[in-house]
Amino acid sequence: MARTHGKNAFLFVIVTVALDLLAFGIFIPVVPDFLTEITGKSESETVAISGFLTATFGVVNFLMMPTLGNLSDRFGRRPVLLTSIAVLCIDFLIMGFAHSLFILFIGRALAGLASATYSTASAYIADVTEPENRSRAFGMIGAAFGFGFVFGPVIGGLLGDIHTRLPFFVSAGIAACNFLYGLFVLPESLDKEHRRPFDIKRSNPLGAFTHFAKLPKIAWFLVAVSIFGLAHAVYPGSWNFYGAIRYGWDSQHIGLSLGFVGISSAIVQALLVGPITKKIGPEKAAYVGFSFSVFGMFAMAFAFEGWMAYTVIVMSALSGIANPSLQTMMTSVTPRNAQGELQGAMASLQSLSMIIGPVMMTQILHYFTQPEAPIYFAGANFLLAGTLAAIAMVPLIIGIRSNHDEIQHVVAKATDTPEPT
DSSP states (O other): OBOGGGHHHHHHHHHHHHHHHHHHHHTGGGHHHHHHHHHOOOHHHHHHHHHHHHHHHHHHHHHHHHHHHHHHHHHOHHHHHHHHHHHHHHHHHHHHHOOSHHHHHHHHHHHHHHTHHHHHHHHHHHHHBOGGGHHHHHHHHHHHHHHHHHHHHHHHHHHHHHOTTHHHHHHHHHHHHHHHHHHHHOOOOSOGGGOOOOOGGGSSHHHHHHHHHTOHHHHHHHHHHHHHHHHHTHHHHHHHHHHHHHHOOOHHHHHHHHHHHHHHHHHIIIIIHHHHHHHHHHHHHHHHHHHHHHHHHHHHHTOOSHHHHHHHHHHHGGGGGHHHHHHHHHHHTSOGGGHHHHHHHHHHHHHHHHHHHHHHHHHHHHHTTSTTOSSOOTTHHHHHHHHHHHHHHHHHHHHHHHTHHHHHHHHHHHHTOOOOO
């Protein structure tokens, strides 16, 4: 799958993403209890605060991702990746010792700065794999992402039963080990001849978007990514509170549910993404993934019992086919020396979604679960998310049609079949 000089590096990045998400997933189940402990308010009230904490993460992420992406194109992926992991370790320590909302907001800001890991890892994968193999490679990153969410929330739920703050310190320890592992093992993936000068005009959110606005084919995909990300903010932004409010789940049960999400996602990413994409092509695979996402969100909105939620999780896991297919199509029409910039622009758009999305999802969950709500409906956040995911299919269709010939060229190269005329 990887170029000869990049096989070990590819394995390291997969391990890095898995460990990073393991650390990140550990503290998710305890957030409702943690905020209740600090504020003294109920879960239906603190869910609104949680949305603004997530938005703080998104603001910093949005502002910094293009800069970090451009820095990785100039100085290489390794220093950016290691720095982000180190900052993440500091963030977990801050969260663990926090006794006020102000400190929590500082911690979330640092987490936004540290979240270069995933986007830089994606650029790293683009460096060490050939275009025709990237769907499978990006699928394996998704599998590593799912692996972190298999064990992270489960461990976090168990640790949270011992002490609310224990998951944060365990996460800091994992991040520290991850940093040391990378410091001594990680090679650089971007050769010096493929690096480009740092350009401040392209290293800020507006500069990055202006550059890609000149490439309308990429722009349509980026629009789809941003709206799709807005819809998917329902999971990181409100799932833990959704489970606590709608099903009465404690931190351990929330952790188990997220672990089940991770298992389902890992199975799809590791075993199905590559074969399905190779069989039907990235275009149809993207349609399939988006469709399962829309259907799954609407189904979750009306999952009135906990066992129904688990059924929907299995079905929704197939939406994981969408992102690797979309990544493949975009990286295939982007020059090699701009892969970091592409990933940075994508991360900024997704971060913009994480500014708006969690606030929307948590506020609507808060509004429709209050005693004075005109209609009590704990699934309102997923109803909104399903609508947004459906809207995202419009720019996806336009982008695929605009890039059809180039996408078919990559498919033909991957399968050694003649290109369609």
